[in-house]
Amino acid sequence: MRNVEPVREGGCRCGRLRFRTAGKPIVTLACHCKGCQRMTGSAFSLSALYPAASFEVTEGEPVIGGLHGANRHFFCGWCMSWIFSRPDGMDDLVTIRATMFDDASWFVPFAETYTSEKLPWATTPARHSFEWFPPREDLPALAAEFGGLAG
Numbered sequence: 001m002r003n004v005e006p007v008r009e010g011g012c013r014c015g016r017l018r019f020r021t022a023g024k025p026i027v028t029l030a031c032h033c034k035g036c037q038r039m040t041g042s043a044f045s046l047s048a049l050y051p052a053a054s055f056e057v058t059e060g061e062p063v064i065g066g067l068h069g070a071n072r073h074f075f076c077g078w079c080m081s082w083i084f085s086r087p088d089g090m091d092d093l094v095t096i097r098a099t100m101f102d103d104a105s106w107f108v109p110f111a112e113t114y115t116s117e118k119l120p121w122a123t124t125p126a127r128h129s130f131e132w133f134p135p136r137e138d139l140p141a142l143a144a145e146f147g148g149l150a151g
Helices: 032-039 136-150
Strands: 007-011 018-022 026-029 047-051 055-059 062-064 070-074 082-086 095-098 111-113
Touching: 007 055, 007 070, 062 082
Parallel strands: 026 111
Antiparallel strands: 007 018, 018 055, 026 047, 047 095, 062 070, 070 082, 082 095
């Protein structure tokens, strides 16, 4: 039987902005940074890291919100749902808010980041924890381990 890579679709709360991903995420994350706490109104944000080439906006036009500098956060311009981010220095990657997928039941955070800013009571089932964001050079090993589990 042929291994078919998943295509996942999602969108904002109002449905005016839609997106699609092809393939498996590189890794799944829970971010505990204060910025994510403030933008989500929760203890952390949940995201799936994908190659930028496997992500496309299929409907609507995202607007930049949150951070406007090197780290760019993209929202629906109507309902202001936070959909995805393009991290500083990683234009070949995109982090998609996991709960914006139409079906997010598959999502489990594999790693958690910015534990240095995490609320003391917040816990996740993540296998790896990082005080900050893992260095880019650590991503291949993390992705290989995640891929072996997700595959």
